Amino acid sequence: MLDLSDVSADPARQENITRILDSAEKLFRHYGYSKTTVADVARDLGMSTANIYRFFASKTEIHQAVCGRMLAQSYKMAYDIRHLPISASERLRAYVHAQYKMTLETMLDEQKVHEMVIVAIERDWHVIEKHIDRIHDLLAEIIAEGIAAGEFAEQDPVSASKCFGAATILLCHPQMVAQCLAKTNRAEPDELIDFALRALKI
DSSP states (O other): OOOGGGGTTOHHHHHHHHHHHHHHHHHHHHHOTTTOOHHHHHHHHTSOHHHHTTTOSSHHHHHHHHHHHHHHHHHHHHHHHHTSSSOHHHHHHHHHHHHHHHIIIIIISSHHHHHHHHHHHHTTOHHHHHHHHHHHHHHHHHHHHHHHTTSSOSOOHHHHHHHHHHHTGGGTOHHHHHHHTTOSSSOOHHHHHHHHHHHHHO
16 A cells, blocks of 8 residues: 555645545545446546556555545544543543444544545555554553543553444444444443443452
8 A cells, every 4th residue: 555654755646646535535525435446536637547656556555545635624623622620420421422423424424434444444454554553552542631630440551442443343343333224222321331431440
């Protein structure tokens, strides 16, 4: 996969990459990932397909980069919440609520976006795993501060962050959120969050 950080020193190249990703994301959102081709992106930009391949080796690589940008927005949201001047419990609650809202609005309400995300998850791309690791790191920092403040019990914050993530995954994983929306025998978001927060205090 193309590492966008590798091209940041070349403004002209970065500009072309950004234009390609903007166009691809627009077309993915409008037509869906499966129905969009590299030739469609090239046509939208008024350039040749061969020129697209100078920057991305395949449609899959473009898709990975688009998903990477979407996940970066999710991470920024989590990062901003992590630094709010409120208690650790409040920050964890705020993060899960915000991620749930983002999943509902961005990934489910816009079905074409949902398709992009599901394809990425099903193919087990490292961009997804890297994002999960970075989120776990932020959660671990919040939990460590909660432990230091006497808000949570003494425990390994790294392990606790993974457990907290697993306990609230129904509110963050696009496929699980989609499957549970119409179910009446599932826990409500605040019930799940309360359960996960109580576990940190035991």
